Amino acid sequence: MRTDGRLADALRPVVIEMGVNRHAEGSCIVSFGHTRVLCTATVEERVPPFLRNTGKGWVTAEYAMLPRSTHSRSQREVAKGRQSGRTMEIQRLIGRSLRAVTLLDHLGERQIVVDCDVLQADGGTRTASITGAYVALHEALQKLVMKGDLKRLPLREPVAAVSCGLVKGEALLDLDYSEDNGAEADANFVLTRSGKIVEMQVTAEEAPLEPAQIQALQRLAESGVTRLVERQLVALAEAGFA
Known part of the structure; x- marks a missing residue:
């Protein structure tokens, strides 16, 4: 039995x-249980220097944990004067995930910046961030279409992410902090609606993994992402951005 009574394959x-930020072109708060992330998308009519005069756009992301998103207060990274390696890794992952499903050639010379700020952490902050970031990005791009700035939505398909892990030898979906902390192996899968793989992060904490164990985790992730995409599409449709 899991700590919250869920089945092994339950999110x-x-x-x-x-619509949680009236100023941002796209915004949402995404919750995976007690993990809550604020995602905001900003449209900028400029691109990084390496893309100037190419006609291509860019999508990037920033990620941060708020000081009391965890059990004890952590110092803001801006006060430390530098970002941690974990922060840089996660925001690059979010950016790669969004670019994988965005038609940058159709975006024009504009940049979309998606900020993911963790309000409360209980495991899976990077997967929740990717799932919410897609929704915020979709809304921002749909608004450009509605304004006539883009001819069509420059997105291939939705993308979402979920964690999996082996806990006491059992493959579990969407780990909370207590499960992740005691896992023999943990994984993060970033998948598209059609099941294409954007990124897989699989780590054995104890003994090396058998291929069959990785396959079991992937099957769980595929099932979870299918349900996450359904929730993304419902949220967008209800807000008028389908």
């Missing part, structure tokens, strides 16, 4: 609340 309660 935590997933909630996507749209």
Whole structure:
């Protein structure tokens, strides 16, 4: 029995609340159980120097944990004067995940910056961030289409992410912090709606993994992402951005 009574293949309660920032072109708060992340998308009419005069756009992301998102207060990284390696790794992952499903050639010379700020952490902050970031990005791009700035939505398909792990030898979906902390192996899968793989991060904490164990985790992830994409599409449709 899991700590919250879920079955092995069950997601935590997933909630996507749209329109939480009146100033941002796209925004949502995504909750995976007690993990909550604020995602905001900003449209900038400029691109990084390496893309100037190419006609191509860019999508990037920034990620941060708020000081009391965990059990004890952590110092803001800006106060430390530098980002941690973990922060840089996660925000690059979010950016790669979004670019994988964005038609940058159709975006024009504009940049979309998606900020993911963890309000409360209980495991899976990077996977929740990717799932919410896609929703915020979709809204921002759909608004450009509605304004006539883009001819069509420059997105290939939705993308979402979920964690999996082996806990006491059992493959579990969407680990909370207590499960992740005691896992023999943990994994993060970033997948598209059609099941294409954007990224797989699989780590054995104890003994090396058998290929069959990785395959079992991937099957769990595929099932979880299918349900996450359904929630993304419902949230967008209800807000008028389908």
